[in-house]
Amino acid sequence: MARNVSTGRKLITTVVAWTIGILIFFPILWTFLTSFKTEAQAIASPPVFLFFDWTTENYSEVQSRSDYLKHFMNSVVVSFGSTLLGLLIAIPSAWAMAFSPTKRTKDVLMWMLSTKMMPPVGVLVPMYLIFRNWGLLDTRTGLVIVLTLINLPIIIWMLYTYFKEIPGEILEAARMDGASLTKEIIYVLTPMAIPGIASTLLLNIILAWNEAFWTLNLSAAKAAPLTAFIASYSSPEGLFYAKLSAASTMAIAPILILGWFSQKQLVRGLTFGAVK
Template identity: 75%
Template sequence: MARATTPARRAGITALGWAVGLLVFFPILWMVLTSLKTEAEAIAIPPRFLNFSWTLENYYTVNARSNYPLHALNSVVISLGSTLLGLLVAIPAAWAFAFSPTRRTRDVLMWMLSTKMLPAVGVLVPIYLIFRDYGLLDTRTGLVIVLSLINLPIIVWMLYTYFREIPNDILEAARMDGASLPKEVIYVLLPMAVPGIASTMLLNIILAWNEAFWTLNLTASRAAPLTAFIASYSSPEGLFWAKLSAASTLAIAPILIMGWFSQRQLVRGLTFGAVK
């Protein structure tokens, strides 16, 4: 029997949720406010929250110094390209794990997930040498390949979880009606798993967008995404907090907007199959 929720309990839960939300959002708010300050006000002690001279000078300086549209375009191409490439590989793999399992399926899945525990720096040298020899350094193609491979275990695991929630009887009925394997996957499986695929795609885009280690080590200028754009404002002379905050705000704004408008789909996909 479900426990009744009293108005006081509901108000307490709501207040706690707002408190946690504000705590998580505060660093982003502080970054935006810092981007609207002068450099002197950005490092003032005690910090100034709202009582400062608001200015857009840092944004003008950032756009004059760096090619923001190029970096943004690189981030879009790399994140979308790595996500689509990962899905092309992960969907057949997840289908095989979910609907044609063997006694080694769980072991293989755990092995794939364990590769995420390897420190990235441990494979930097061989990957760098491979990229150098094959002309993939500072190219979008190279970053698309490496980011799709890095995030592939997560994509496979998420899709495997969603596919497991789809009744196998439906696929067997499609086979009895004469559906071939490609048609079974394209016309039966994928439409039923759209929420899970969409949430997997959104999560992978966010992971690829925020990836800094590989983008900083495998790019220089032509294919540098927004993570490299942010890093360019850290120099031996010191950190320019206001300009760094402006660059960071410009870098995270597109992914924040995408996450805001797709939050319902993301939550729906992440809770797919959670309630029977």
């Protein structure tokens, strides 16, 4: 039976939700507005919000100084490539842990998650030397590999959670009908977990797109993604806030648009299996 919620409570909940939403969104809005200011207006005190001389000069200068499309394509290849490679590895792994568990399965899951707790700088030197010796330094292939490895625990954990919500009887019925292990995963398990797989894919694309530590340290010019594109506007002479804001807006706009159009699928996947 549904509970009756008072109008006052609805109003308070709405106000609180909008307040939190505005606080979260305000830095993005401020970055967007600053990208249309001059450098003098960007550092003005008190700051100017809407009433300033709007200009697109920062975007023109950013594009003339840096090859945005090259960095953009690097980000697309690295984020989508690492996520798809991670899914190819994680789907069989999560299937094995969800439907053929051993007494060590939970220990393995905790060990994988614990690797995310280690500061990345702790393994920077050996990773740098491995990449240099194997010719992977400043290559898209190298970045795809390293981002796959650092996000793989999250992908496996998310898929394991979704797969656990699928009744094992369905897979047993497929085996009785003669389905091989490969067909069971491809034609039975994967279609049933599409919402969970889709949300995992979207979340890890966002994580890979925003990864800065490894992309800044393992790339230079050829494979540099948009994170390096943004960092190039921080110089010893100081920060050029207007140009930095323009570069940041150009870097985050694609992933914001992707998130906006896929929000329904993302929410559906994150709540997959929550209601039975």
